[in-house]
Amino acid sequence: MRSKFHQHFRLQIASDVLKALVVVIAIVGVGLSVSHAESRVTGHWEGQIEIPGQPIAVKIDLASNNNEWTGTIDIPTQGANDLPLSAIHVVEEDGSVHVKFSILDIPGNPTFDGKLQDGAIRGTFSQGGATFGFQLSRERVKVPARPQEPKPPFPYKIEEVAFQNGTVNLAGTLTLPFGDGPFPAVLLISGSGLQDRDETLVGHKPFWVLADDLSRAGIAVLRVDDPGIGKSTPHPKPPTTADFATDVEAGVAFLKQDARIGSVGLIGHSEGGLIAAIVASRSSDVGFIVLMAGPGVPGAELLRKQNERIFDAAGIAGERKQRLLTLLDRLFTILTAEDMGEDERRQKVEAIVRSQLEINGVPPAKQDEGQVQALAEQSLTPWMRYFLTFDPRPAFEKIRIPVLALNGDLDVQVDTDQNLTAISAALEKGGNQDVTVHRLPKHNHLFQRALTGLMNEYGAIEETISPEVLDLIRDWVLSVAQ
Helix, strand or coil: CCCCCHHHCCCCCCCCCCCCCCCCCCCCECCCCHHHHHHHHCEEEEEEECCCCCCEEEEEEEEEECCEEEEEEEEHHHCEEEEECEEEEEEEECCEEEEEEECCCCCCCCEEEEEEECCEEEEEEEECCEEEEEEEECCCCCCCCCCCCCCCCCCEEEEEEEEEECCEEEEEEEEEECCCCCEEEEEEECCCCCCCCCCCECCECHHHHHHHHHHHCCCEEEEECCCCCCCCCCCCCCCCHHHHHHHHHHHHHHHHCCCCEEEEEEEEECHHHHHHHHHHHHCCCCCEEEEECCCCCCHHHHHHHHHHHHHHHCCCCHHHHHHHHHHHHHHHHHHHCCCCCHHHHHHHHHHHHHHHHHHCCCCHHHCCHHHHHHHHHHHCCHHHHHHHHCCCHHHHHCCCCCEEEEEECCCCCCCHHHHHHHHHHHHHHCCCCCEEEEEECCECCCCCECCCCCHHHCCCCCCCCCHHHHHHHHHHHHHHCC
């Protein structure tokens, strides 16, 4: 689960997914000495942040107009393009040029601070208390390939479709085998956070790869932009998981009215698996479900385990780890308290954010108040408060249709032992006799073959979904679809 929460209750490093965040440009005057350095610094730079074992490639463009600097940064492996830079300083000193800039609206205030010497900019990158080296030059950096991304010609039809859920207009793509049908069909459900129809993440398009594989095998696939993304319109009020479930029900109804479609199943990734369970527990139109790292326990339990695994994998241990987990427990208590006023709740959440930043190396004097408020706002959403308390196990107990549940044992976001165990127990308690469970060695949350499972690997790995997982899903769907 790409949690809206874990991003600021763990060590904030350069590998955070940045594509959905907006950065404010702040143009800073750089003094009289900048004119001499201007021609040496302006233009295109490429290089990397030297995170041990997992360097992050970056592309930076800097421009100056009348001593006013602007710039943008791309982080290809994270799908981040043209993020504006701010607080840009370029000053000539002691025979070299000091270059410094930040991305202010990213948690942890990521900052590059270096010097231009011998045609390269070298220095330190810092974010949320973590510090790494970086280097930039005029040479091009090779970006990881995406060999699985589908390319034409395609042996199936591709149709742009649209349907409604109340006032929400939902747009997507239907890939459909050639012929009259009826064909078995699946609706793909993305994880938390607003995702496009391909579930685009760090340069990967997992749902496009999955849809292509299934449709080549004779299975129709509907993938849809989340409300408020792409061509889909937003919900009138901030939505929760329950609202997303009604979007999926509208998608199922759309497929069922198509004479070319036979049985309809759901494939949900991360929170999408939770949504699939909700819909399947109350709809007779769903014939089967596939859970790709689906939650099996209440959100508070899942997020605590998620953060604990991320801390362990990132080497955060001892007193620091315990202090962060204690803050996490305190936050959950505050967010779910029913007898607390909203002003008091907000103040307490902001205090926890400040404490977390301090533990991660950002002293109070250097904390940005706007950042504190933005991080607190992420925790105070209706989605978060609903997710923390929702227990999916009663929904699983009601499901009688075939279920395929998959998890990677390196998944640090939806722990395999915690969630597969809970899902299996709930389905068994409800009497479901058609359950297939696979724990996949060396697979991460995106079902890539990985080394650590940490999120900073996602973009660096060329593989989008491992062939083993594609084969498992395709063959199982064909075996159960009627």
